[in-house]
Amino acid sequence: MAWGTRKNSAAGLLIALTLLSGCSSAPTEKPADSTAVMPSQPPAVVQTPSPLPTPDQAKDKPFRFVVMGDSRGSSNGTNETTLRALLSKVKTLPPLPSFLLFTGDQVSGGSNVAVQLEAWKGIVDDYFPMTSVYPTLGNHEHNEAVFSTVFSTLPNEQLAGYGRTVYSFDYENARFITLNTDRKNKAKQYVVDADQRAWLEKELQESGMRHVFVQFHEPAYPIGTHLGESLDADSVSRDALWSIFDKYNVTAVLVGHEHNYNRRKVDAGFDGNGYHFEHELYQLTIGGAGAPLYTLGKDLKQVIVGPKVSYHYMVVDVNGAKATFRTYDLQQNEIDSFTVER
Numbered sequence: 001m002a003w004g005t006r007k008n009s010a011a012g013l014l015i016a017l018t019l020l021s022g023c024s025s026a027p028t029e030k031p032a033d034s035t036a037v038m039p040s041q042p043p044a045v046v047q048t049p050s051p052l053p054t055p056d057q058a059k060d061k062p063f064r065f066v067v068m069g070d071s072r073g074s075s076n077g078t079n080e081t082t083l084r085a086l087l088s089k090v091k092t093l094p095p096l097p098s099f100l101l102f103t104g105d106q107v108s109g110g111s112n113v114a115v116q117l118e119a120w121k122g123i124v125d126d127y128f129p130m131t132s133v134y135p136t137l138g139n140h141e142h143n144e145a146v147f148s149t150v151f152s153t154l155p156n157e158q159l160a161g162y163g164r165t166v167y168s169f170d171y172e173n174a175r176f177i178t179l180n181t182d183r184k185n186k187a188k189q190y191v192v193d194a195d196q197r198a199w200l201e202k203e204l205q206e207s208g209m210r211h212v213f214v215q216f217h218e219p220a221y222p223i224g225t226h227l228g229e230s231l232d233a234d235s236v237s238r239d240a241l242w243s244i245f246d247k248y249n250v251t252a253v254l255v256g257h258e259h260n261y262n263r264r265k266v267d268a269g270f271d272g273n274g275y276h277f278e279h280e281l282y283q284l285t286i287g288g289a290g291a292p293l294y295t296l297g298k299d300l301k302q303v304i305v306g307p308k309v310s311y312h313y314m315v316v317d318v319n320g321a322k323a324t325f326r327t328y329d330l331q332q333n334e335i336d337s338f339t340v341e342r
Contacts, residue, residue: 059173060210062319066090067215068312069103069256071289072140077107077116079290080123085330086289086313087127093315098171100128103256103286104138104181104217113143117150137165137182138217138256139190144180159199166196168203174211174251174318177203181218181231189233190218192241200241204248210342211323213316214245215254221266221283223303224296226258239273242266246277251323251340256287259294261314261327262306263336269302282340284325288312305336 068086073079090097107116124133130153137147148154148163155167165180177200185191192200204212218230220238231238245253267280282304287294288311297307310329317324327336 060320061172062317063172064093064095064097064315064317065099065101065171066093066097067101067103067254067284067286067314067316068289069136069217069254070105070138070259070287070291071102071120072105072108072291074108076119077109077113078120078123082290082311082330083120083123084126086311087124089328089330089332090313091127097315099132099134100124101176101213101215101254102133102135102289103215103254104136105140105256105287105291106135106138107140109140109142113141114146114150117141117146121150134169134176134178134215136178136215136217136256137180139182142182144182159196162196166199170207170209172318173209173320174213175203175207175209177212177214179214179216181216185234185237187234190229190231191234191237192216192231193237197241197244201244201247204244204250207248210321211318212248212250213252213254214250217256219255219257219283219285220253221264221270222258223262223264223285223300224258224260224298224307225294227298230257236273239275242270242277242281243275245281246279249279249342250281251342252325253281253283255283255285258285258307259287259291260307260309261286261288261312261335262297262308263304263338265302265304267302282338284314286312286314286327304338308335310335 071078071083106120121130135151141147144163144165147165151164154164155169157163159166162180168175168177179192179196181190181192183193220231220242222230222232262285264283265280266283268277271277293309295309312327312329314325314327321341322339324339326334329335
């Protein structure tokens with residue numbers, strides 16, 4: 001599988017290998033929350049022997065990815081101790097993830113943000129190659145040109161004027177879309193503007209994938225510390241954005257910025273500005289990879305889980321129509337688990 005491409009070569013590879021082997025099939029493979037939770041190990045993805053798949057069936061091959069976010073700190077812009085601890089946990093997963101997503105604020109930023117991002121890359125690269133890492137631009141990275149230069153392994157510019165801060169790629173039966181929430185409107189409010197929304201809709205129209213995962217930094221529906229100063233500050237643009245997610249029934253929306261874990265269900269109860277939402281979608285805040293933790297929950301409407309005030313990472317197992325999400329803290333306690341079917 002080539003990273004950052006739209007072509008799935010799994011079926012062709014399997015056919016070639018099968019012909020060479022005599023047409024026989026082969027197996028395919030704060031502090032922690034106060035509520036006591038027994039430690040658990042992320043379960044392995046079960047891959048049982050099966051007949052040689054057709055090209056369409058090959059797109060439903062099980063795979064795993066991991067999500068983290070907000071790892072900024074004081075060690076050259078990063079909380080290196082916590083980030084390494086989390087990456088060490090991820091490195092022991094059976095099986096390992098195919099790739100990692102980061103929901104922004106990798107570093108603290110400032111005038112030497114390029115140096116900080118290079119240091120962050122060095123840390124992550126000790127565990128996973130950067131060709132398998134897909135970060136989001138956060139408000140602390142801020143500089144789009146620097147971000148696009150440092151993360152040269154990301155897909156080349158897909159939306160004119162945005163460099164590598166807006167991109168998509170396909171993997172098996174899923175499309176992964178990254179948006180830039182660091183641009184502001186005339187009122188200096190964070191927005192995903194009309195250009196990005198038009199690009200997003202085109203990506204969703206042309207996807208043809210069973211699953212779609214969208215990641216960006218500023219939450220559409222913050223619950224605490226950044227309430228009123230994230231995408232919700234311009235609710236008209238926010239609702240226009242969410243209406244696109246709703247129209248195409250995306251699998252999940254992954255965000256950071258608020259330094260805790262929470263899962264919020266967004267449905268018709270959030271209708272506004274002339275928009276009506278038909279589906280139940282989850283906004284997942286994964287913001288605990290090292291930045292100072294946030295305990296505050298001001299607006300908990302339809303917050304199913306959280307805020308969980310602990311450093312954490314999320315494991316996502318995709319198997320056909322099902323995407324199973326499990327979130328773990330540093331002690332390997334499972335702090336959330338659920339499945340979405342598409």
